[in-house]
Amino acid sequence: MSAQSMDTDSGYAWCRLGITMLVAIVANAGMWAIVVIMPAVQAEFGVSRAEASLPYTLNMIGFALGNFAIGRALDRFGVTVSLILAALGILAGLGLAILSQSIAVLSFAQLIIGFASAVGFGPLIADISHWFVRRRGIAVALVASGNYLSGAIWPMVLAGVLENDGWRATYGLLALVTALTVTPLALLLRRQVSVQTRNLAQAVSVQNASSSGLSHRTLAYVLGFAGIACCVAMSMPQVHIVALCVDMGFGPAVGAEMLSLMLLGGVGSRILSGLLADRLGGVRTLLIGSTLQGIALFLYLPAGGLVSLYIVSLVFGLSQGGIVPSYALIVREYMPAREAGARVGFVLMATIMGMALGGWVSGQIYDWTGSYQWAFINGIVWNGFNIAIMVWLLLRSRPRSPGLTSSGPAPRPA
Structure with a gap:
């Protein structure tokens, strides 16, 4: 066993x-x-x-x-x-x-x-x-x-x-x-995994990192930038949906309802993405989520009615919820198990900074143009950077399964 x-x-x-x-x-x-x-x-x-x-x-x-x-x-x-x-x-x-x-x-x-x-x-x-x-x-x-x-x-x-x-x-x-x-x-959480299990996870993550041709530090920086890019895009609807609804004459209450719809969709998205990641791995799951997020952002451009905004907001929530957890999975697939806390923390810190930056930038673009149209376009561009990074990482590496046992390695896609 x-x-x-x-x-x-x-x-x-x-x-x-x-x-x-x-x-x-x-x-x-x-x-x-x-x-x-x-x-x-x-x-x-x-x-x-x-x-x-x-x-x-x-x-x-x-x-x-x-x-x-x-x-x-x-x-x-x-x-x-x-x-x-x-x-x-x-x-x-x-x-x-x-x-x-x-x-x-x-x-x-x-x-x-x-x-x-x-x-x-x-x-x-x-x-x-x-x-x-x-x-x-x-x-x-x-x-x-x-x-x-x-x-x-x-x-x-x-x-x-x-x-x-x-x-x-x-x-x-x-x-x-x-x-x-x-x-x-x-x-109640004092128990720790065995040293043997931790060492096994360490060996697999080192092998995966080697397959990418990147050092742990370089990979962390790459993932950090990817996290900033995707969350600059993610922040536009989440931070400004209430203000957008006020500008369109729907009122703040409607905007708050759309935000709640996004969050509920995000919970569902995170669960579905988790199930998907168990089959496809972190990189492919994040790539799927980021692509869907880009499509949802694009759908906001023509959406001008109340019903269409509700629908697009739900679609956006269902698209983006699994993106951030996927970064943690990629870190665990590619980086040392003994550094999981610091590495996951660094990448998630970058995603939160991306949310803060994106919220501010979208507001600035609105002040300059008097509309959120270019703010959505800005989010789509940043989202494109994230997609490109995930495609690049997927093409250059083939991570192994974290479930390696003494019987030998079993291949697993990214």
């Missing part, structure tokens, strides 16, 4: 996946809560909408940096220690936010919250990837969906508290839930 049959794709691995998803749903709450409380914060501090948006901006910067930094900590200290330290960081940030008397202090608090909340994304994805081989794609996709599920659940839960007790009480509730769930659940 191979080490992988004992450690990976086992009953314990599936149980661990369920616990990990619960942690992800709670740990990611801070990045969505700031969106819910933004109008209340603006009213209390008497600031402009741009100033009220500053905490969200710093939250996303912290979230991007935290994916890389906490991913490195994961490689060194393990997931349990990383989760406990991150939970303390979330609590410290929430406490500072509750005590804040200015938008500047709240923004700094949100930077801390975003940094610590990142433990619920890249680091958890990296950890669960060690426990699955045959079903790694769906396992990674489900953990990545925790972020979207958190965005679907927490705004509804927090809305009532916000209306009745204010935004500080809302953050107090988040602090209580975090303290009562993340640390206890982290203690």
Whole structure:
């Protein structure tokens, strides 16, 4: 019996996946809560909408940096220690936010919250990837969906508290839930895969990297640029769909519904892409998703009616949801298993930076042209860069299966 049959794709691995998803749903709450409380914060501090948006901006910067930094900590200290330290960081940030008397202090608090909340994304994805081989794609996709599920659940839960007790009480509730769930659940994740299993995964990833002819560092930079490119494209609808609907006379409520439709479609897309990745591998799955995303972006250009925008928004959500998790799968296929946390964290940090850059660039293009048409075209061009990189990587390498056993290697497509 191979080490992988004992450690990976086992009953314990599936149980661990369920616990990990619960942690992800709670740990990611801070990045969505700031969106819910933004109008209340603006009213209390008497600031402009741009100033009220500053905490969200710093939250996303912290979230991007935290994916890389906490991913490195994961490689060194393990997931349990990383989760406990991150939970303390979330609590410290929430406490500072509750005590804040200015938008500047709240923004700094949100930077801390975003940094610590990142433990619920890249680091958890990296950890669960060690426990699955045959079903790694769906396992990674489900953990990545925790972020979207958190965005679907927490705004509804927090809305009532916000209306009745204010935004500080809302953050107090988040602090209580975090303290009562993340640390206890982290203690259930202390078990680690065997050294034999880790060494086997290491050997396969080294062989795959050699087939590409690229060093680990070069490949990480290539994937980082690809992540920026695809997420600059992805950000246009996600960040500006509400504003687009307002410009077209449909109102912000309709735009919010379209955004929710995208997120729900994204959850479905991540699950379907995970199943597909278990058969095709990360590169081909990402290439399919990126191509579909480019088509969906193109469909926004002629869409001018309410029904057509709803349909295209759903198509866009179903197209793009599996792209980001596919980067984690590519990292695990091509890069050392012992560096999974840092490598996955770096690439996912790049994708988040791409979202931030794309949201800003699309706004600038709108200011220059008075329309979102060229912003969509800009997204299509950036998406083309991502497709080209994936085609190039696919043509130059033939990765081996991570399920190698003592009986010999079994080929597997990218």
